[in-house]
Amino acid sequence: MSDDEQQTRQDFDDAVNMTASELRRWLDTDESKHVGQKPPGGGESTGHESGRHIIRILDKKQADYTDDDYAHMRKVVGYVARHSEQRPDGDVHDTPWRWSLMNWGNDPEKR
Template sequence: MTSAVTEEAWNEFHSVVNMTSRELQDWLRTRAADEDAEQPPPHAGNKTGRRVLAILAKRPGDLTEADAKVMREVVDTVRAQRKPELEPEAGDGPWRHALMDIGHDPLKPPSDPAA
């Protein structure tokens, strides 16, 4: 790990970002699509979602301080809006979609840490 991101921060980020990079990319492209055109992948979705997607593509040693800041923001946002155990929860559409915009699908069951 780099000095920018500890192993604990890396693990916590990956525990709350439960969408794969492919799922997040597809979601951001869907959200960015309108009736006239679809945004190209590098510009699809919100800024934080695009940053999360970039972080998911990196190795821990390649992360920067800016990446660490985004990771902390995402963890804080998800933890503030979810119960600590992150059990699947439906909620309303806008709430779920806002969390999915940053890589967390509240309907997905928690991953098995032993797997």
């Protein structure tokens, strides 16, 4: 594994604090399906699709990661960092802000 891949994996592990089973359960909720940017005409949001890819990554052995997996890990790290900076004031438990982060594998209430 290259240094870049090792750093990407470490950053991904820091950003994604939900297990594959937690994320799988979350993605089945109405709240998860309600938030995020959807393609014109409807369909699955970018974050929801990302959550499914994260589950596939978490279910794999590290030796089986593809270039696409590493690219997605970097995308997840960037999204979580940017979105975390936009934290609204007050209780965030039942907010679209938190739900969006959870679609990307990060529950801000777990930290």
